[in-house]
Amino acid sequence: MTRLEIRNPVSQVVEHSVKPAPRLQRLDGATIGLYWNMKAGGDAALDRAEQLLHQRFPNTKFKRYTGSVGWVMRHCTAEDADRIASEVHAVVGTTND
Amino acid sequence: MVELERRGIPTVIFTATAFVHDARRSAQSFGLAGLPLAVVPTPLTNQRPEDIHRMAEAAFDEIVAGLTRPVEAFTGGDRPPIDERLVYEGADLLDAWDRMNRDFLARGWSDGFPLVAPTDRAVDAMLAGTARDRGEIIATLEPGFGIATVEKLAISAVMAGCGPEHLPLLIAAVRCLAEPRMYLRNKAMSTGPHAPLVLVNGPKGRLANLNSGMCALGPGGPSASNSVLGRAVRLTMMNVGHTYVGVSDMDTIGSPLKYSLCCAENEAASPWEPYHVTRGYAREASTVTVHFVYGICELHDFKSTTPEHLAEVFATAATNVAQVGTGLWLVGRRADPRYKTEEKEHNTLLICPEHAQIFAREGWGRARIQDALYKAARVPFRTLTLNKEPKAMAIAHPELGWLADHPDLPVPVVESPDCFDIAVVGGAAGRGAYFYGAGEPVTVPVED
Numbered sequence: 001m002t003r004l005e006i007r008n009p010v011s012q013v014v015e016h017s018v019k020p021a022p023r024l025q026r027l028d029g030a031t032i033g034l035y036w037n038m039k040a041g042g043d044a045a046l047d048r049a050e051q052l053l054h055q056r057f058p059n060t061k062f063k064r065y066t067g068s069v070g071w072v073m074r075h076c077t078a079e080d081a082d083r084i085a086s087e088v089h090a091v092v093g094t095t096n097d
Numbered sequence: 098m099v100e101l102e103r104r105g106i107p108t109v110i111f112t113a114t115a116f117v118h119d120a121r122r123s124a125q126s127f128g129l130a131g132l133p134l135a136v137v138p139t140p141l142t143n144q145r146p147e148d149i150h151r152m153a154e155a156a157f158d159e160i161v162a163g164l165t166r167p168v169e170a171f172t173g174g175d176r177p178p179i180d181e182r183l184v185y186e187g188a189d190l191l192d193a194w195d196r197m198n199r200d201f202l203a204r205g206w207s208d209g210f211p212l213v214a215p216t217d218r219a220v221d222a223m224l225a226g227t228a229r230d231r232g233e234i235i236a237t238l239e240p241g242f243g244i245a246t247v248e249k250l251a252i253s254a255v256m257a258g259c260g261p262e263h264l265p266l267l268i269a270a271v272r273c274l275a276e277p278r279m280y281l282r283n284k285a286m287s288t289g290p291h292a293p294l295v296l297v298n299g300p301k302g303r304l305a306n307l308n309s310g311m312c313a314l315g316p317g318g319p320s321a322s323n324s325v326l327g328r329a330v331r332l333t334m335m336n337v338g339h340t341y342v343g344v345s346d347m348d349t350i351g352s353p354l355k356y357s358l359c360c361a362e363n364e365a366a367s368p369w370e371p372y373h374v375t376r377g378y379a380r381e382a383s384t385v386t387v388h389f390v391y392g393i394c395e396l397h398d399f400k401s402t403t404p405e406h407l408a409e410v411f412a413t414a415a416t417n418v419a420q421v422g423t424g425l426w427l428v429g430r431r432a433d434p435r436y437k438t439e440e441k442e443h444n445t446l447l448i449c450p451e452h453a454q455i456f457a458r459e460g461w462g463r464a465r466i467q468d469a470l471y472k473a474a475r476v477p478f479r480t481l482t483l484n485k486e487p488k489a490m491a492i493a494h495p496e497l498g499w500l501a502d503h504p505d506l507p508v509p510v511v512e513s514p515d516c517f518d519i520a521v522v523g524g525a526a527g528r529g530a531y532f533y534g535a536g537e538p539v540t541v542p543v544e545d
């Protein structure tokens with residue numbers, strides 16, 4: 001057998017780590033942010049999510065958001081994230097396809 | 098969503114089944130692999146509201162669970178260490194090389210064509226093309242936050258078929274990719290066919306045998322350097338930036354331009370100052386420009402003999418509304434909130450020398466062509482917004498709400514005249530290329 005020894009092309013990566021937020025004990029009475037990044041259809045999904053959450057948890061309140069920058073995808077700035085975090089207890093989003 | 102989790106806010110996001118792997122990988126790159134998802138069977142785009150409602154209903158339990166059930170923190174321990182050396186055995190060297198290529202395909206490390214084996218000897222020979230230390234970090238490349246050492250770039254260059262003379266050009270291209278204003282993450286991961294168009298200016302491109310003339314963007318011996326350099330950029334995006342199809346490159350249909358797209362400007366045949374001079378560099382400097390583009394349209398005209406007529410023909414290429422960037426300025430600007438960058442949507446025109454001479458002999462420079470294109474490339478508002486989200490336009494340009502009452506009014510397809518970048522490329526005959534761009538080009542000097 002003949003050996004071919006080569007260098008691995010794959011790079012090392014910079015690892016990031018974020019501690020997940022503590023989850024809510026209960027949703028009833030919470031204020032839920034509904035974040036739409038403006039991709040088509042996301043608003044309809046959030047509309048239905050709001051209706052369903054309200055049906056099951058009648059005392060839940062809602063606030064709508066989108067990012068303050070961007071184009072077909074609107075993104076949250078750090079300031080947007082700070083503001084949302086100060087106004088709601090949890091967020092349901094449509095940010096992916 | 099990760100930024101909200103960082104701030105102590107639990108989140109859950111709707112994600113289509115086909116994008117779950119992408120979402121998980123993306124969340125992992127940002128440090129929270131377990132970010133909760135509410136999975137729906139198809140993307141929400143192009144769906145009727147009633148169908149979206151049904152999908153949201155089916156995912157409702159995941160929404161509740163995502164906000165109320167504990168999420169595991171990412172420890173980084175599930176990523177195996179990289180073995181820097183790989184060994185393939187075969188009946189002979191050719192057989193071992195064939196096994197290497199098949200393994201690379203299986204791992205997703207290949208662009209699909211056979212790769213040159215990055216042996217120690219080949220990599221060492223490649224590194225002779227730069228004065229930099231092999232361990233020097235050129236950049237960290239998104240979307241995977243891969244560490245682009247000189248050595249890893251040399252490995253990509255070897256695999257692509259480059260010679261040492263190409264390595265400084267590849268390093269410059271990678272610096273372009275890593276510029277925050279490039280917003281590489283968006284272009285690498287998108288469902289759109291973003292291809293890095295690499296344009297080389299200056300003497301180092303000529304030394305590296307970059308073709309600027311006949312069939313500069315095509316196959317064949319004269320463009321061999323173009324082909325391998327462009328290929329090395331793609332392989333670097335894959336194995337250094339971790340842009341992998343189906344994992345972190347969610348391109349819906351793809352594009353042959355993504356394999357390799359590279360040329361030099363034909364400075365000798367250009368009546369104007371070289372492109373890189375318009376970008377603020379000295380004429381004698383060598384530069385690499387990278388502009389992500391979606392697609393290409395021929396700029397064919399054998400008939401026109403005046404600049405006005407030629408510009409009118411060229412402008413028709415810019416009015417293709419099925420191309421995502423056309424009129425995109427109406428809904429905002431490509432923006433990366435992490436770096437507070439914003440990009441206008443640019444398009445690159447590679448004008449052939451004959452057409453350039455028609456403009457130049459009447460005293461037209463780039464600025465006048467840009468202005469003429471800006472005035473001629475207009476589309477009725479109704480047509481331009483056929484595929485635009487009205488709510489996005491209302492946020493981006495509330496001052497333009499009056500346009501809705503004037504659907505037939507012609508509206509510019511780009512934000513400003515400087516959104517047309519112009520370089521001279523090609524051989525004889527009146528045929529150039531119009532590239533529909535994604536965001537703005539980035540230019541950096543080539544350094545050894």
